[in-house]
Amino acid sequence: MSLRIVVCVKYVPDATGDRRFGEDFTTDRDGVDGLLSELDEYGVEQALRIAEASGDAEVTVVTVGPDDAKDALRKALSMGADKAVHVNDDDLHGTDALGTSLVLAKAVEQAGFDLVVCGMASTDGTMGVVPALLAERLGVPQVTLLSEVAVEGGVVTGRRDGDAATEYLQAQLPAVVSVTDQSGEARYPSFKGIMAAKKKPVQSLDLDDLGIEAEQVGLAGAWTAVDSAAARPARTQGTIVKDEGEGGKQLAAFLAAQKFI
Known part of the structure; x- marks a missing residue:
């Protein structure tokens, strides 16, 4: 039986665009271009x-998002994934992270993994x-934040690099892993x-297809919410120190006043 790999990806606002909240303090996705999250590209690559x-595996990419989220799926398919699942419902x-995990879990179970x-x-969201x-x-082991990952003999192994130590981890399949931006370009x-991506299948699902009630997701079902937001203050002009022989002392005094030294 071939190895069934599912990659969870997200369609996000372009970080170089003017990102903002909408009137209900959710991310405004209409006023900025979107794309496949750069950090999810590493997940697709490792899959x-x-x-x-393996030589005998199938890669399915899954996303939860609006109509334009298909662009993220097409990017993953063009990289080499075999098929995609798009969960889209008004x-x-x-929906917050808890609700998103519920939707993804149902979609992943339906896809088989x-x-x-x-x-x-x-x-x-970061x-x-x-x-x-x-x-x-899903009721399976998790091996997260891996900078190196491999699968052999029904076991997933990986390396997690921390500030003070490196850990080598493993888990029996089925399992969930996450990979960092150090895992490989x-x-x-x-x-x-x-x-080829234009001909690959993209399955569309809604909440009814997954057996999820509307009250479990969306703003009504969110466990977290943004109550208020304010624009970042405009940058002010910095302090200019003219060096007329005392520049070093003035700089030291400034750093001391800001408690940097």
Whole structure:
């Protein structure tokens, strides 16, 4: 039986754009271009490497998001994934990490999996908790924040690099892993891959397909919420020190006043 790999990806606002909240303090996704989260590209890359090493594997990418989220799926398919699942429902607006993990868990279960691969965090929310929540909902082990990952003999192994130590971890499949931006540069889609992606299947699902009630997700079902937000203050002009022989002393005095030294 081939290895079934599912990669969870997210469609996020472009970090170089003018990102802001909407009137309900959720991310305004209409006023800025979106793309596949850069950190999720590493997850796609590692899934493809595992599939190539296995020689008998299928890679499915799953996302939860609006209509435009299909662009993120197409990017992953053009990199080499085999098929995609898009969960799209108006009642998902405002869903937090807990709700997202529920939707992803149902979609992953429906797709069938041996290994679930995630990025270390999304580039918009940057919470980094969804892989652990997903593993809990699926009832499988989690091996997170890996800079190196491999699968052999029904076991996933990996290396986690910390500030003071390196850990070598393993878990029996099925399992959930997340990979960092140190796990290996993500490949660029080739022209052939881009053309092939147009013919690869993308399944569309809504909450009814997954057996999820609207009250469990969206703003109504969120466990977290933004109560207020304010624009970042405009940058003010810095202090200019003219060096007329006393520049060093003035700089030292300034640093001392700011308690930097």
